[in-house]
Amino acid sequence: MGALDFLSDFRRREGEDDILKATWYIAAATGLAAANQSAHIPKLYELATHGLSLADRKMVQRRLKEALLKGTVLYGVPRAAQALGPLYRAVPDDEVDLYSPRTEKFASEGEAAKRVERGRKYFDITWTPGPAQEVRDRSFKNHPDCYLLNLETIYQLWISEDAILSNLETQMCTTTLLTCLDSPIQALWHTRGLIRHGASLEQARFAQELGLAIAKQFGCKTAGITMVDEIVFDETYT
Known part of the structure; x- marks a missing residue:
């Protein structure tokens, strides 16, 4: 059994065949970084890129880098460096994507x-x-x-x-990583923000439950997290 085997359930649950539209792996990357489990980032890249063309592997890499980079403002430079470093080392020179908008x-x-x-x-x-x-x-x-x-x-x-990432995708990542980061107030605020950026309640549940699954797998605290179905959302956005 691999440490990331549980992610296959979330991949199936999302049900997005186009890897460049799927969010399970970018949200998982930020959750792993927040949980201080960045050693698993190369395996995550391998899972997400298995069987893809070089062009698509580069696009997945681009999305992962952007998710981890944006996460820096929440989990800090040390954990961002710990996440990006293993990814950089795992990518062959001829596969490196340099796009930096x-x-x-x-x-x-x-x-x-x-x-x-x-x-x-x-x-x-x-x-x-x-x-x-x-x-x-x-x-x-x-x-x-x-x-x-x-x-x-x-x-x-x-x-x-x-x-690289839409606002909705960014908020998906933010919701997942804050759930792993033992920041229940900020997780609540940004889960509301996720809905306001156009996500469905199911997408909000997905992001939150992915964060909870990562936290459970690696022993992170999640006390105080308000579950999506307990959150009062603005009627305008739901």
Whole structure:
């Protein structure tokens, strides 16, 4: 029995034949990183890419890298490095995908304004506009540098970038990893955010239950996690 055998149930449950549209492996990657189980990332890559063409393996790799990179803002640089390092070493030189949308577009004309708008929109949808603005105002009033990092840089440059992962896919990963990270309040907030970004209740259950399964497999704490069916969602979004 392999340590990741349980993921086959989630792969079947999602039922997405197109690996470039499936979310089970990108969410699992962030959950493993959050659970400090990054040694299993190469095996996850192997499972996700088995039987694929070189072009599709590169696309899966691209999606995994992006998911792990975005997760950095939640589980920190050390766990991101521990996750990305094994993946880098596992990928043959002729299979390395170098696409990096932020680097490629950073100095493009008009890109700065697009980042600002994209980040603001993502944050507004995740929290709803009124509460989102309250958070911005409170943070800027009390700690401008915190505002610059958490409400501008993170959302504008990293989280809201959708060239590789859609906003919904990003929130799927966020929900899974926060469930593994023993952060029940943030997991609750971002599960609501997942729904607000267009996910179904079944997708929310999938992301949460994947996180709980990873946590159970590797002994992570999950006390206080509010189950999807116990969460009060905005009627507008459900």
